[in-house]
Amino acid sequence: MDVNALTLLVEILDAGNLSEAARRLKMSRANVSYHLNHLEKSIGLQLVRRTTRRVEPTEIGLKLYEHGRAIQNALLAARESVSTLGQSLLGRVRLSVPSGYGQLVMSEWLIRFKRLYPGIVLDVMFENRVEDLLRDEVDIAVRVMHEPPQNLVARDMGAVRYVACASAPWAAEHGMPETLEDLARAPVITATVVGRQLRLAGYLGDERHEVLLEPSIISENFLFLRQSILEGLGVGIVPDYVVHDDLRNGLVVTSLDTWRLSIFGTHMYMLYMPNRHHTRAASTFIDYVLAEARKSGRGAVANDQVS
Missing domain, CATH: 3.40.190.290 (D-Maltodextrin-Binding Protein; domain 2)
Structure with missing residues (x-):
């Protein structure tokens, strides 16, 4: 099976619809649809269900997505290992944080992190919307809520009083x-x-x-x-x-x-997509922020898990 075809499937399902996938891939929507149809015909099975607003994987589509994601992660890790060989830590972390907690608590953490790792670009958005947390290709979101979404990895950063x-x-x-x-x-x-x-x-x-x-x-x-x-x-x-x-x-x-x-929730959570390759920059950032939360007396010791 063509690795590029699996990568296309991963991008479509990550984007949630063909139009967004086309934007990310810098292709036309018709071209994305053509390649998806070609992949489904070559396998002889439907891989995604299309609605007016979203695409969702079928059972076989989800299995192929997981294989494609694993291959994509391995390629990204190999590429990063080569590109960062002998260099200080580089990369970009796109982060969405609540306006209050981000400004009043996390700002000092972010500034210290930037001093420690000057080669990492921090792209920080201050916002409180809960819907579609990881839109715009956000790597990590921090939110106050009662229960985190079940389809995301949630790291407990402590109770909110x-x-x-x-x-x-x-x-x-x-x-x-x-x-x-x-x-x-x-x-x-x-x-x-x-x-x-x-x-x-x-x-x-x-x-x-x-x-x-x-x-x-x-x-x-x-x-x-x-x-x-x-x-x-x-x-x-x-x-x-x-x-x-x-x-x-x-x-x-x-x-x-x-x-x-x-009012809005009892815990602060760090959220990110499961099975998404984390660059060394993102992994370092996640560990750093969780450590800061623990030092502040707020963060709970927790392992990565899909909630």
């Missing part, structure tokens, strides 16, 4: 919420998902409670949310790392500390 907090002057003047229901009546400052109602879950022991919030300030920019809290505009519902230094310095106070609060 939300706090109900306000500036010390605001708390002195208005008082802090003592129940979840108090939050529903307070001017809340938080992030939210566009088009969805914001439901705050609170856990007290084995009991789970839920309250619907109508925030007065909403943003995906956590630096702006932090500034709004410090300026006394209301009660923030944010991850603890957003106001960590402000709490330590007494600028911000918290309430409902016996509750475990949750």
Whole structure:
């Protein structure tokens, strides 16, 4: 069987549709479709199911994809070994991180990594969207969520703790919420998902409670949310790392500390595609970030596994 044909199949299934595969391969969509049809005819079996938006592998298509991916990974590893022989670590890592966690926690890690490995290009996107995490050929994504997608490798980077907090002057003047229901009546400052109602879950022991919030300030920019809290505009519902230094310095106070609060997720995960060849640069980066997460007291010790 032609190795190029297997590579084409891998690219089509990785891209998710023929048009995206054509863009990545710098071919016309008709040409990609022609080569796929030729491969299926040579085997005598259907390899992918086509819908209006996506292509999905058949059982035999998935088996051939796995063989093709293994061959592609071996070729990439061999090519990298030759190209980096006798050189310092080189390469590119395309990374997608949450805006708040990326700016307030990971920025220092990324800068230290870049100083350690000046030959590695870091291409970093700060975004919070959960859908289609690995679009645009992203190597690694970091996200807050309850459960990671089952089709991705997920590395646990630690629990995310939300706090109900306000500036010390605001708390002195208005008082802090003592129940979840108090939050529903307070001017809340938080992030939210566009088009969805914001439901705050609170856990007290084995009991789970839920309250619907109508925030007065909403943003995906956590630096702006932090500034709004410090300026006394209301009660923030944010991850603890957003106001960590402000709490330590007494600028911000918290309430409902016996509750475990949750909005978007309880854990931070590093996500990437299974069976995708990692360059030495990407593998080094993954190990470095997981080590930093462990040192910060957040990361869990975990092995690579598809969740």
